[in-house]
Amino acid sequence: MTVGFVMMCHTALDRAAQVARFWAVGGAPVVIHVDWRVDALAYTKFERSLGDLANVSFSRRFKCEWGTWSLVAAAQAGAEQMLARHPEVGHVFLASGSCLPLRPVQDLAAYLAARPNTDFIESVTTADVGWTVGGLDEERFTLHFPFSWKRRRRLFDRYVEFQRRFKIRRKIPAGLVPHMGSQWWCLSRRTLASILQDPERKTHDDYFAKVWIPDESYFQTLTRLYSTNVESRSLTLSKFDYQGKPHLFYDDHLQLLRRSNCFVARKIWPRADRLYANFLAQRTPVGATAEPDPVKIDRLFSKAVERRTTGRPGLYMQSRFPHRDRENGKTSAPYSVFQGFTDLFENFDGWLAKYAGARVHGHLFAPERAEFAGNETHFAGCLTDSAHLRDYNPQAFLTSLIWNSRGERQCFQFSPRDNQACNWFLATDPNAQISVISGAWAVPLFHASDSFAVTRREAARLQKIELDQIDILRSMYVKARVRIWTMADFIENPMELLQTIIDEISPRSTRRLTEVPRLVDLTGFGQFLQNLKNQGMQPRLMGDFPVDDGPQSAIARHSRPYIVR
Amino acid sequence: MGMPLQQKVGALRVRLRLRLKRQRLLWRSFRSRHRLCVATDRTAQIGRDDILAFACVRNEVVRLPWFLAHHRALGVQHFLIVDNDSDDGTRDYLAAQPDCSVWRTEASYKASRFGIDWVTWLLMHYGHGHWCLTLDADEAFIYPEHDTRPLRALTDWLEAQNRPAFGALMLDMYPRGPLDAQTYAPGDDPFAILRWFDADNYTVLMKPLLRCLWVQGGARARVFFADEPRRAPTLNKIPLVRWNRRYAYVNSTHSLMPRELNQMHDANGQPLAAGALLHSKFLHTIIDKSREEKARREHFGEPAAFDAYYDGLISNPDLWHEGAREYAGWRQLVALGLMPAIDWG
Numbered sequence: 001m002t003v004g005f006v007m008m009c010h011t012a013l014d015r016a017a018q019v020a021r022f023w024a025v026g027g028a029p030v031v032i033h034v035d036w037r038v039d040a041l042a043y044t045k046f047e048r049s050l051g052d053l054a055n056v057s058f059s060r061r062f063k064c065e066w067g068t069w070s071l072v073a074a075a076q077a078g079a080e081q082m083l084a085r086h087p088e089v090g091h092v093f094l095a096s097g098s099c100l101p102l103r104p105v106q107d108l109a110a111y112l113a114a115r116p117n118t119d120f121i122e123s124v125t126t127a128d129v130g131w132t133v134g135g136l137d138e139e140r141f142t143l144h145f146p147f148s149w150k151r152r153r154r155l156f157d158r159y160v161e162f163q164r165r166f167k168i169r170r171k172i173p174a175g176l177v178p179h180m181g182s183q184w185w186c187l188s189r190r191t192l193a194s195i196l197q198d199p200e201r202k203t204h205d206d207y208f209a210k211v212w213i214p215d216e217s218y219f220q221t222l223t224r225l226y227s228t229n230v231e232s233r234s235l236t237l238s239k240f241d242y243q244g245k246p247h248l249f250y251d252d253h254l255q256l257l258r259r260s261n262c263f264v265a266r267k268i269w270p271r272a273d274r275l276y277a278n279f280l281a282q283r284t285p286v287g288a289t290a291e292p293d294p295v296k297i298d299r300l301f302s303k304a305v306e307r308r309t310t311g312r313p314g315l316y317m318q319s320r321f322p323h324r325d326r327e328n329g330k331t332s333a334p335y336s337v338f339q340g341f342t343d344l345f346e347n348f349d350g351w352l353a354k355y356a357g358a359r360v361h362g363h364l365f366a367p368e369r370a371e372f373a374g375n376e377t378h379f380a381g382c383l384t385d386s387a388h389l390r391d392y393n394p395q396a397f398l399t400s401l402i403w404n405s406r407g408e409r410q411c412f413q414f415s416p417r418d419n420q421a422c423n424w425f426l427a428t429d430p431n432a433q434i435s436v437i438s439g440a441w442a443v444p445l446f447h448a449s450d451s452f453a454v455t456r457r458e459a460a461r462l463q464k465i466e467l468d469q470i471d472i473l474r475s476m477y478v479k480a481r482v483r484i485w486t487m488a489d490f491i492e493n494p495m496e497l498l499q500t501i502i503d504e505i506s507p508r509s510t511r512r513l514t515e516v517p518r519l520v521d522l523t524g525f526g527q528f529l530q531n532l533k534n535q536g537m538q539p540r541l542m543g544d545f546p547v548d549d550g551p552q553s554a555i556a557r558h559s560r561p562y563i564v565r
Numbered sequence: 566m567g568m569p570l571q572q573k574v575g576a577l578r579v580r581l582r583l584r585l586k587r588q589r590l591l592w593r594s595f596r597s598r599h600r601l602c603v604a605t606d607r608t609a610q611i612g613r614d615d616i617l618a619f620a621c622v623r624n625e626v627v628r629l630p631w632f633l634a635h636h637r638a639l640g641v642q643h644f645l646i647v648d649n650d651s652d653d654g655t656r657d658y659l660a661a662q663p664d665c666s667v668w669r670t671e672a673s674y675k676a677s678r679f680g681i682d683w684v685t686w687l688l689m690h691y692g693h694g695h696w697c698l699t700l701d702a703d704e705a706f707i708y709p710e711h712d713t714r715p716l717r718a719l720t721d722w723l724e725a726q727n728r729p730a731f732g733a734l735m736l737d738m739y740p741r742g743p744l745d746a747q748t749y750a751p752g753d754d755p756f757a758i759l760r761w762f763d764a765d766n767y768t769v770l771m772k773p774l775l776r777c778l779w780v781q782g783g784a785r786a787r788v789f790f791a792d793e794p795r796r797a798p799t800l801n802k803i804p805l806v807r808w809n810r811r812y813a814y815v816n817s818t819h820s821l822m823p824r825e826l827n828q829m830h831d832a833n834g835q836p837l838a839a840g841a842l843l844h845s846k847f848l849h850t851i852i853d854k855s856r857e858e859k860a861r862r863e864h865f866g867e868p869a870a871f872d873a874y875y876d877g878l879i880s881n882p883d884l885w886h887e888g889a890r891e892y893a894g895w896r897q898l899v900a901l902g903l904m905p906a907i908d909w910g
Contacts, residue, residue: 241908245725248909252713271717381765382888384787392781392794393768400765403902 001090001116002109003028003186006078008071009097010035010064012270013046016097020056022280026105029055029086033074036063057081067149071183071215072208079192090116093186098267099236100249100279107290108235108263112186119191119227122181122234123220140212141178142169149212173200173207176221183215184236184266187223194226195219237262237294239301247301251275256300262292330429331402336411336505337432340440343415344487345517349373355513356505358409364401365394365418380404394421402431409505416441416465427472432480434473435501438466439487439542443520446528456535466541488543491519579774587822590813593678594685600672601647601683605660608645608691615642616716618698619687621680623649625702626658627850630752632702633662639706640716641698645691647683649674675862681814692808696720699804699818700842705756706733706804708840709895709907722909724807730826731805733840734903735798736762737784738847738892739884745849755845761889763787764901767800777801777820777827784847784884789874802842803827838907841898847884855879 005023009016009032020030032050034043050056059081062074075094082092091112101108112118126138143163147155162168172178187195198204204222208214223230237260239247246267249257251274257265258278268275336358341348353360353373362371369385372378377385381404383397390397402410426432441462445455473482481504483497490497494516502513526545533539568576611617618641622629633644648656648669659667670683677683688697696716698706708719708731723731738759740747747758767782778801786797802818806826813822820827859875890901898904 248718248722250710250714250718250909252710269718269721271715271721378886378888380888382763382784382787382886383766384791384886386787386791388792389766389786389794393770396768400767404765 001113002088003091003093003105003112004082004086004089005030005093005095006059006075006082007032007095007097007099008035008064008074008078009033009046010038012097013038013042014049015268015270015276017046017049018276018280019095019097019100020050021053022101023105024050024053024056027055028105028109029057029082029089031057031059031078031082031085033059033078034061036061055086057085065148065150067213069209069211069214072218075215075219076196080196083189083193083196089189091186091188092192093235093264094184095236095264096184096266098270099184099264100266100268100275101264102237102257102260102279103263103290104283111263115229115231117188117190118229118231119185119187119223120231120233120235121185121187121220121223123179123223123230123232124181126178126180137180138178139164140180140217141172143212144168144170144210145212146210170207170210173203175225176204176207177224178217179220179224180217181220181232182234182236182238184234184238184264185219185223186235187219188227191223191227195222198222198225235263235292237265237292237297238267239297249275254278256297260292260294260297261290262294329431330425331399331431333402333406333409334431334433335402335409336501337414337426337434338411339414339435340437340487340490341435342413343440343443344437344490344520346520348517349413351515351517352411355502356409356411358411358505359405361410361412363415363418364398364412365390365414365420365422367417367419370397371413391419391421394419395425398422398425411505416462416469420465420469423469423472426480427475427482428477428479430479433501433504434480434482436470436473436482436484437487437490438470438484439463439539441466442487442529442539442542443522443525446525447520452531452535456532456537459532459539460537463537463539463541470541486541486543488545491522494519583774583822583824586815587811587813590685590815590822591689591811594682594689594813597672597677597682598686598690600670600677601668601686602670604648604656604667604669605665607643607664607666610664611643611691611695614695616640616696616698616720617642617692618644618700619646619684619692620644620700620702621647621649621674621684622651622655622702623674624651624653624655624854626651626653626655627749627751628702628755628845628848629655629658631755632700632705633665634752635705636698636700637664639711645687647680647687649680679817681817685813688808688812689810693810695808696723697806697808699806699814703845704735704804705843705845706840707843707895707898708733709838709899709904710909711840711895714909718909719907720805720807722907723805729807729809730803730821731838731840732801732803733805733842734767734780735783735800735802735842735844736898736903737800737844737884738762739784739889740847741883741885741889743881743883744847744878745852745881747849749848749850755848756843756892759843759845759847760891761885762892763886764888764890764903768794772820774824775815775820775822775827776824784886787886788882788884789877804842805840838905841895841904843892851878852881 005028007016007020007030016032020032024030034046047058059074059078062070062077064070064074079092082089126141139160143160145156147159149156208218211217241247248267248269249265249272250269251272254274257275338352345351349360349362352358359373361373364370364372367387369387370390372385379401381400383400383404426434442459445459448455470484473484483501485497495513498516499513526547529539529542529545530547618636642664644662644665646659646665646667648659648667650669650671656667656669659665668683668687674680684699688699700706719731738756739761740758741761749755749758763783766787767780770779772779779799780801781794781797781799783800786794790797799819803821803826804818806812806821812826814820815822855875855878859872859879890897895904899906
């Protein structure tokens with residue numbers, strides 16, 4: 001008993017000839033189907049190149065088109081010829097011209113001889129397949145497909161739509177349960193003969209001739225009628241990308257393929273000289289006992305598919321520049337923005353770094369320079385503190401900063417004094433945690449000794465900016481985690497509010513805050529706000545600060561760092 | 566379909582305008598053939614499927630040996646090179662190479678759109694139907710798995726994906742220490758000296774008219790254009806194209822017409838395959854070259870605007886930076902996100 005190969009060829013005929021020769025010399029008969037569209041000259045040359053081999057023959061040629069019956073018809077013709085001409089064949093192996101045998105013929109023959117009644121064919125019910133691309137699985141068997149998918153895509157799609165809407169369905173012949181699977185199989189003589197000599201064959205053929213992609217379902221379904229022992233897997237190693245196109249194997253896959261112990265792999269890049277040279281050289285059989293073990297290859301390729309389909313959120317580059325709001329992640333990691341905190345607390349940066357366990361920057365968008373943590377002039381990825389470079393594309397600056405520091409939480413200070421160009425971006429980024437103490441920008445003005453006319457103008461400007469920003473942060477489009485307090489509300493109970501923020505930054509840390517940062521001196525701040533009012537400006541963002549000194553003393557109490565026991 | 570008439574008319578006008586522009590560029594290139602003299606013609610050797618490389622060079626005899634070796638090893642089968650008035654033996658060196666054809670010209674580099682007119686003419690005449698790699702002598706083309714998979718594997722894959730063009734990010738590579746501290750010898754790997762690059766300070770903008778991106782940043786933006794980032798060099802290129810005689814490069818190899826070819830990115834946030842161009846500009850030769858260039862005034866845009874840039878280079882600066890990354894191969898560029906992995910199918 002031996003194994004016979006039916007080969008379906010349409011391109012790279014020189015490679016197909018090499019492979020056919022390898023099998024034929026190894027003692028396995030080969031029947032070759034060549035696509036009718038291959039021109040006469042190339043066909044003759046191909047035929048002649050194998051003319052010296054008695055056990056290689058060519059079958060009737062069909063014009064093959066992907067997804068159509070012609071591929072099944074060609075396989076049937078090849079298989080019939082194989083069964084008729086080579087009685088010594090116990091199993092028939094369907095292969096393509098871009099397949100490559102990874103093990104000697106004797107190995108495969110012995111493996112199959114030990115399993116004489118087993119049919120190796122991936123055969124899964126439509127409910128269980130997870131790999132169909134394009135959404136047509138069960139409907140392949142119940143709709144009509146008179147139009148070519150390759151050449152008449154619009155018509156194809158519309159006709160499918162039409163049938164769905166008017167509930168037009170075909171009847172599946174009695175006794176058939178649709179199964180699908182890889183079109184590369186290896187069937188026992190008994191099963192294959194039963195399929196091809198079935199008295200109902202005409203009924204089956206007529207039905208499958210109008211099924212969509214019948215080469216993935218004809219043998220897969222009919223095998224279930226006759227086989228006594230279906231092993232639902234393909235002996236041909238093949239991998240598919242996320243679009244359902246077969247992956248190619250290249251020279252650098254040599255070791256991986258060798259270690260897989262698979263019998264046949266496809267598709268091979270026709271110019272992979274090393275693969276062909278290595279696997280077609282005479283090799284000692286590994287022994288029929290060695291089971292194919294494609295796990296490693298499976299893992300490698302599924303990783304590639306995953307990478308392809310998930311992309312890399314938060315990365316902006318020439319090859320990946322998503323349209324706005326279709327980003328699949330605007331930034332690559334969560335980060336925190338603090339507004340007003342440094343105005344209100346002394347050494348807030350140092351305190352935050354200690355409790356949040358994060359990289360704490362100053363005002364990254366300050367007008368003079370980007371204030372990186374530790375007062376550095378540069379940051380990872382060669383970002384520099386130049387305000388010109390940053391302001392040229394502030395959003396790119398921010399996404400780069402977050403991307404470059406993957407693995408470490410970034411926090412930065414913000415203020416109405418800073419570049420406001422990123423406000424919409426920040427507000428609509430789910431990775432942003434934005435905490436705002438509104439009106440705190442007035443504290444530095446209150447402490448500065450500028451003339452009151454200057455102070456008043458600056459206060460009006462900053463208030464306008466912050467009002468605009470808060471409008472954005474309160475809009476319905478916000479995706480960020482936003483918290484806004486007035487200054488007066490915040491200093492009522494800073495400990496609890498800071499604890500909430502810190503907990504959100506590091507949720508697993510169970511550590512309680514034992515101190516809050518020291519509040520700056522606010523004695524006379526109420527009077528300062530009253531002075532602004534007297535000058536005709538209306539401070540709206542700070543909350544209530546009475547002019548008398550009553551609440552001031554309350555603030556003074558809080559200004560001492562206190563310890564929670 | 567549902568577009569209002571006014572918009573339709575507007576879109577049509579844009580398309581006509583672009584078409585006219587492309588035809589004008591092609592006409593310029595066609596005319597510029599008179600400026601080229603054949604020096605060495607081996608184009609009869611070019612096979613039907615060969616991968617071709619095109620370049621315009623000037624005094625590059627130092628870089629050429631490694632440049633040719635690198636791209637030959639990738640799988641370039643013929644080099645078509647315009648020699649713009651070299652006096653350092655470039656032409657003789659190229660003439661001695663078995664796979665190079667050389668044209669020479671003394672005409673103005675600037676007037677030929679920085680060599681693009683000449684190269685476009687060669688592309689038009691010899692590149693039609695071939696995969697063509699258009700490079701400068703200080704660029705080394707790489708792509709994911711370039712060390713194990715030949716260029717032909719890449720072009721076969723692109724064809725299977727129906728993609729006629731392949732983009733690349735230009736990475737400015739620099740040494741550690743002053744630029745002239747290490748001397749480069751012809752034939753050496755320039756990136757043994759220029760081992761460093763900026764990992765991520767790149768900005769991306771969209772140019773709607775040509776539907777192409779505008780990537781800037783890297784070492785040159787950081788050091789020389791910090792005050793005027795808008796002037797910083799463009800870093801996105803489209804070096805590899807299955808050429809058609811109707812195509813035209815618009816602005817160096819940064820963008821192409823018809824503009825559909827510039828679609829190097831996927832609007833849904835999916836990474837599209839791309840490569841990188843390692844830029845070996847900052848070898849020790851840059852200092853003398855900058856002096857010459859400054860005097861020649863043949864740079865892009867307004868030459869005077871680049872005086873400061875040339876002065877900066879002449880002063881032999883150290884471009885190295887604490888945040889710089891040391892180059893460790895294509896896998897590193899993929900991990901850093903500078904080059905997406907190719908889903909080889």
